[in-house]
Amino acid sequence: MQLTGADIVVKSLKEEGVEYVFGYPGGAALHIYDAFHRQDDVQHILVRHEQGATHAADGYARSTGECGVVLVTSGPGITNAITGIATAYMDSIPMVVLSGQVMKPLIGYDAFQEIDAVGISRPCVKHNFLIQDVNDIASTIKKAFHIAKTGRPGPVLVDIPKDITADVAEFLYPQDLTMRSYPAPRKALPNEIVIAVEAMLSAKKPIIYAGGGIVAASAQEPLRDMVSKLGFPCTNTLMGLGAVAHSDPNFIGMLGMHGTYEANMAMHDADLIIALGARFDDRITGTLHNFAPDAKILHVDIDPSVIDKNIKADIPIVADVKEVLIAFNNELTRREKDINPELLKEWWRQIKQWQSLDSLWYEVDDKVIKPQFVVQKLHEVTGGQAYVTSDVGQHQMFAAQFYGFSDTHRWINSGGLGTMGFGLPAAMGVKFAHRDADVVCVTGEGSIQMCIQELATCKQYDLPVKVINLNNRYLGMVRQWQEFSYEKRYSNSYMDSLPDFIALSEAYGHVGMQITKPSDVEGALKEAFAMKDRLVFMDFITDQQENVYPMIEAGKGHHEMRMRPGSKTLA
């Protein structure tokens, strides 16, 4: 079948099973947009800014495990998309970004809206392509999806010059592909499993440290199986929240800079750290020189480059974490009689003592709304089953600490790049994938303004997400650091002029609410969630001085957490 390049693009997306493409048109992409107009198989979602398109595709990908897809034009189209591509890259999210490019004969001549898309995206993509021939479109798109989804996932950019999309070629979507330079991921060797399980069975102070790789590999079930077999304490990273349910007695909270005291102390004192799909990043480890001094490190990851990058592994296993966990469980079943819960008694006694400090404690106030209180009530009102996106800052940490996730793919935040503006467009992407679920964006008055234009997209496509704006009139995390480390010199962390968020929401055609009293929080949430078909923007006026505790400050280790003033201390 002879088709134009533009039709081949759209047909290839259909072949990949793509439901939604998030994008924004422009000159170099117009042939492709015309091809979209000719079909109904793949739906194009028109956002209001290309950054929103990438975050929406990202939210779609994170909540489904499928590949998010983006279409933008050349020049500013792709430069606007870069922040969202980098966000996906840092968190290993599968995404394919198609960008229009100026016509081939114009490339290199500083044509209108020309930018070297392959060059500018190179540091923040898993791979990228510039298509040179209409005959290569289908196979390149096939490769792009394959690379984005396999191994350690990540974004892949396909840049397509405009003239190529007008050229005609025979369309035949390849069924197979061979890429000699992109081999299948390594598989674990039987002996590696035996050695790892042996280390588990003899550990007296073990901890399971599970990260975003569990989410990427959909390895929640075998992980939970292993945790219940072994009875080991388990901590999740910010990216791995939900891997073990917050209600599981073996779950001791998130670890890292704003993790629980017990999770960080357990990491520090452990004799065996079982790192599963996690990468020992700086927000997790604190300073490296006093990181877990007595621990043997068992590190499982699909990406060989994270092994020994920050922390040297004693038992490295490079393979898909789900396959490894299944193999661990089989070996543990075989050696069931060697599992000795007695070995862990003293360790659990110690952990319970740390837990008794209640490190997430905060003072409930009846006059001013505490942000933590809003998140706790949000959990209650949504039954803990909502998809929660967040932006970046204090509200992100409060959501991570207090929402209490029961499953993976529910907590959607920019952990690696820390992109303000992520939350609202990500929630749009989630809502497209989960029409009947509660989708909430927990944000702050700083972050929300970075992509607030997407309220219009929410209106156009009837996306009744709920926006929880924890409004403390400060860039809260910046203010907190300035309080702790800059002698309260609040340089440029206060926004003197904020919009009337109720009027703003209404201007976009949504419902706005402002909540100023703690006693109104629960009622307002119930009222908002009862409005099933409306986007409700809830502006919670919260305590300006509230800080995120506990905290590992710069230069400190896991065992040196700063607790909230007035906290209990160990006797």
Added chain:
Amino acid sequence: MRHIISVLLENESGALSRVSGLFSSRGYNIESLTVAPTNDSTLSRMTIVTTGDDRKIDQIEKQLNKLVDVAALQDITIAGHLEREVVLVKISVLDEQIDTLKRIVKSFNASISDVSPNKFIVEMSGSCEKVDELLSSLQNGDIIEMVRSGAIGLASGEETLSIPCQID
């Protein structure tokens, strides 16, 4: 420690910038980098000379391997290998200095490959150390300009760099 890493790279546009970009974005050292096609026209072979402790070299190799265009790589310095670099040096020579120059050239197994009035181009191929030595011997003369190719190398004997067989 100095390492010579040989890389087989898909002969695609942009492949070179992926490698050089990786080195700059992650702060790895590059002493020299050369790249040219191989007898297989779909592959280029790149030779990177870099320095770093074992941990850094391990990361460099892993990060290189992650690049989709990298088909295979090998640190040829971990075992026996042959290393070569070509150097061209343009020297201004007075008549009375010619004999001294010829003596130096001969002792290094180098050659005078281009001659014009009072300007010679000396050419030599050898290990990077040998090239360093030649250059310091010529230091007293009047070096007008010079160029080094950067090192290339092959592992000795049975060790070869080739694309691993794909097992599906």
